[in-house]
Amino acid sequence: MTLDCLETGTTALVVATQGADAALLRAMGLREGAEVTMCRAGASCIVETGSTRLGLARCLTESIQVEVGN
Amino acid sequence: MQAGLGGRSVAMVGQPNVGKTTLFNLLCGLRAQTANIPGTTFEARVGSSGDLTVMDLPGAWSLSLSVPESDVVRDCLAGDTDFQPDVMLLVLDASNLSRGLHLAAEVLAVDVPCVVALTKVDVARRRGLEIDPDRLASWLGCPVIPTAGRKGRGRSELVAAIRTAAVPTASLPAADDPAAVEQWANGVVRESIPTPNSESGGRIGHRLDMAFTHPVLGIATFLLIMAGLFWTIFEFAGVPMDLIEQIFGHVGGWVGAVLPEGAIRDLMVDGVVGGLAGTVVFLPQIILLFFLIAILEDTGYLARAAFVMDRVLRRFGLPGQAFVPMLSAHACAIPAVMSARLVPDRRDRIAVILVAPFLSCSARVPVYVLLIGVLFHDQPVVAGLVFAGCYALGITAALLSSLLVRRTLLKGKSRPMVLELPAYQWPSIRTALLVCWDRSLLFLRKAGTVILAMVIVLWWLSSYPKPPEHASPTTIDTPAAQVETANPMAWSFAGRIGRAVQPVFEPIGLDWKLTVGVMTSFAAREVFVSTMAVLVADNEDIDDPKVIQRIEQATRDDGSPMLGRATAASLLVFFVLAMQCLPTLAVTAREAGGWKWAFLQFGWMTGVAWTAAWIAYRIALAAGWS
Numbered sequence: 088m089t090l091d092c093l094e095t096g097t098t099a100l101v102v103a104t105q106g107a108d109a110a111l112l113r114a115m116g117l118r119e120g121a122e123v124t125m126c127r128a129g130a131s132c133i134v135e136t137g138s139t140r141l142g143l144a145r146c147l148t149e150s151i152q153v154e155v156g157n
Numbered sequence: 158m159q160a161g162l163g164g165r166s167v168a169m170v171g172q173p174n175v176g177k178t179t180l181f182n183l184l185c186g187l188r189a190q191t192a193n194i195p196g197t198t199f200e201a202r203v204g205s206s207g208d209l210t211v212m213d214l215p216g217a218w219s220l221s222l223s224v225p226e227s228d229v230v231r232d233c234l235a236g237d238t239d240f241q242p243d244v245m246l247l248v249l250d251a252s253n254l255s256r257g258l259h260l261a262a263e264v265l266a267v268d269v270p271c272v273v274a275l276t277k278v279d280v281a282r283r284r285g286l287e288i289d290p291d292r293l294a295s296w297l298g299c300p301v302i303p304t305a306g307r308k309g310r311g312r313s314e315l316v317a318a319i320r321t322a323a324v325p326t327a328s329l330p331a332a333d334d335p336a337a338v339e340q341w342a343n344g345v346v347r348e349s350i351p352t353p354n355s356e357s358g359g360r361i362g363h364r365l366d367m368a369f370t371h372p373v374l375g376i377a378t379f380l381l382i383m384a385g386l387f388w389t390i391f392e393f394a395g396v397p398m399d400l401i402e403q404i405f406g407h408v409g410g411w412v413g414a415v416l417p418e419g420a421i422r423d424l425m426v427d428g429v430v431g432g433l434a435g436t437v438v439f440l441p442q443i444i445l446l447f448f449l450i451a452i453l454e455d456t457g458y459l460a461r462a463a464f465v466m467d468r469v470l471r472r473f474g475l476p477g478q479a480f481v482p483m484l485s486a487h488a489c490a491i492p493a494v495m496s497a498r499l500v501p502d503r504r505d506r507i508a509v510i511l512v513a514p515f516l517s518c519s520a521r522v523p524v525y526v527l528l529i530g531v532l533f534h535d536q537p538v539v540a541g542l543v544f545a546g547c548y549a550l551g552i553t554a555a556l557l558s559s560l561l562v563r564r565t566l567l568k569g570k571s572r573p574m575v576l577e578l579p580a581y582q583w584p585s586i587r588t589a590l591l592v593c594w595d596r597s598l599l600f601l602r603k604a605g606t607v608i609l610a611m612v613i614v615l616w617w618l619s620s621y622p623k624p625p626e627h628a629s630p631t632t633i634d635t636p637a638a639q640v641e642t643a644n645p646m647a648w649s650f651a652g653r654i655g656r657a658v659q660p661v662f663e664p665i666g667l668d669w670k671l672t673v674g675v676m677t678s679f680a681a682r683e684v685f686v687s688t689m690a691v692l693v694a695d696n697e698d699i700d701d702p703k704v705i706q707r708i709e710q711a712t713r714d715d716g717s718p719m720l721g722r723a724t725a726a727s728l729l730v731f732f733v734l735a736m737q738c739l740p741t742l743a744v745t746a747r748e749a750g751g752w753k754w755a756f757l758q759f760g761w762m763t764g765v766a767w768t769a770a771w772i773a774y775r776i777a778l779a780a781g782w783s
Contacts, residue, residue, distance in 0.1 A: 111575065114172075114218035116256045118339065126363065127370055131468055131574060138253045138284070138580075140366070142464040144471075144573040 088155070091132065091148035093125035099153035101136075106150030115141060117151060164208035166240065167319055168233055170264055171248030172257055173216030174579040176276035178202075179306035180248055181213040182591050184315070191595055195239030199229045202595070209319060212240055220263040221332070225503065234267045244322045245271045246315075251281035251288050251303070252580070254349070258342035263332045265297060270322035273301045274315055280580065286350050293349040298327025307585050362581050369461040372468075379462050382453070383484050390445045390488050391519075397441040405434030423620060424613070432612030436740055443492045443600055444593045446485055450496060451592040455584035459499075460576050467574045473556040474563030476500060477574060479509045483555065486516035487548070490741040494748050495596060504567040508559050510749045511758050514741050515555035515734060517548045520682045524732045527686055531709050531725040547733045554734055554765060566757075600744075611739050615651075619677050624648040651677050665731065665770040666724035668713045675731070682737045723777035730773040735766035 185204025249257040294301040304311030330337035416422040467477030486493035655673030678685035746755040
């Protein structure tokens with residue numbers, strides 16, 4: 088699934104970061120293997136990875152593949 | 158640019174929001190200014206600390222990204238700009254070490270001596286992260302100095318380390334191998350933070366975020382905070398603005414008393430002193446606006462406001478950060494254009510600069526009052542609604558123009574919103590004051606050069622030639638010529654230009670006197686009312702109700718009302734939309750990177766204003782207004 092599908096409060100692991108802005112997203116902490124938590128879901132969402140909180144447009148969250156753990 | 162003999166030039170490198178600016182202020186304080194990075198069009202803060210020359214390079218997430226910030230940092234470190242650093246000062250956020258290490262792997266691979274400054278150590282400690290600087294230094298192969306910029310700690314240690322810095326010696330992973338960098342960064346974090354504590358301490362921040370970014374509550378909070386910001390500017394800028402006018406009034410009086418009567422005295426009193434007063438009077442608004450913006454930015458709120466506003470502004474081709482200049486423009490377009498620096502993307506930034514002057518600034522208010530008074534003299538409710546409508550018209554024109562310019566001249570994909578929401582913190586008054594100092598110097602340098610020169614030229618056009626002394630209204634035949642000789646402004650070049658271009662304004666209902674008023678108000682919009690007072694009432698005291706009444710009742714050469722309701726409606730629309738501010742054009746040219754943008758702004762706004770005024774005039778005539 089992609090990051091934009093996560094519900095608020097859900098934590099997942101980043102599986103792949105794709106698209107034209109992949110390098111920027113990786114540099115900001117959304118790297119493969121990083122843990123990411125959805126803080127506010129929506130067209131513009133807020134996610135947290137490590138100590139970093141990011142506000143992201145949907146076109147970016149759609150390009151990040153995540154996997155929710157059991 | 159190189160440091161002086163024996164000194165070293167230092168390039169500060171780091172990711173956004175790691176505390177680079179605070180550290181720069183700790184090192185350089187007031188001994189700093191904003192300047193172009195030599196050999197580039199990028200601006201950076203450059204300052205001195207003893208014999209060190211320090212350049213605060215733009216925040217870059219990574220050196221390998223294809224964005225202007227990364228390009229300029231990469232070029233600078235590679236020695237491809239005229240600023241060639243002797244030492245790199247790599248700034249790492251102790252509370253977010255892992256992320257910064259990915260940039261560190263790239264920076265440390267550059268063959269330049271390096272020192273690492275560790276910022277936000279106290280924040281990291283509160284989160285249970287106690288970093289061992291010696292272990293970190295051994296991994297990075299260069300000195301690591303913990304600092305607390307807000308508390309002034311670490312400055313002398315940092316300066317000493319910079320003086321003896323050497324090229325890093327550590328074994329680093331290949332920067333183009335993400336997996337190796339990740340493994341290395343994890344190892345560095347594990348070894349440098351011996352006793353990590355899982356307490357995050359971010360619950361209050363999370364709750365604040367939920368409120369500040371809420372679709373409804375977030376907008377309400379934003380409006381409340383912005384209303385407070387503008388109330389503060391209007392409430393507190395008035396007194397120093399009056400004081401500046403008084404001081405320049407006294408200086409002008411003194412210069413006028415000392416110099417003999419003649420052209421030189423007129424130039425000094427009305428041109429130089431008057432021109433400086435008319436420009437420097439904006440300084441209190443600029444200082445207050447930038448102080449409050451710096452405070453809001455430092456707390457972390459500004460990023461949340463940008464997040465909320467992005468949803469609204471993105472529809473018009475603008476990013477969320479554009480809200481600060483757009484709102485500031487309602488006080489004055491000059492600080493608004495200057496604050497467009499908050500917008501990261503160049504195309505977005507120029508779009509904001511181009512459209513910000515559409516928004517109704519405080520200088521338009523006297524004109525609105527005069528014209529709405531003519532239109533709806535005895536209908537206060539309607540007058541109030543029309544007053545609000547003027548603001549709405551300006552906002553609409555700005556947003557639609559932005560949409561147009563982003564789809565044509567500044568065509569290109571916007572950067573999608575990707576904002577770091579930094580941790581909330583108490584703001585640093587010192588940092589805010591230093592920002593004010595920097596912005597004020599930048600404005601005064603401009604005011605003292607280009608703006609002053611332009612204002613003097615405009616004064617000269619409005620003052621010369623003088624009417625001949627032997628001519629008197631009684632010896633002149635036509636009423637127009639009588640007014641011309643009775644009023645120096647009508648006799649002046651500006652007055653003559655006004656008469657010459659009057660046919661252009663004829664279709665929107667303006668006679669030659671109103672055209673002269675429009676032409677002379679180009680120095681500043683509020684001048685329109687005083688020009689009209691001089692032209693039709695021969696008295697420039699616009700606070701006198703009888704003068705305003707005479708303007709309202711003045712007639713044209715053919716005896717018809719000069720300011721009929723249709724003309725007033727047309728003129729009102731024209732003043733809402735026209736670019737009638739010379740200082741703003743000068744600031745636009747500087748901030749957008751060339752006079753072509755200022756000319757475009759002037760041409761577009763004037764064209765839109767004329768067209769809208771013509772439509773308003775025709776509708777008013779069709780509705781039976783005279």
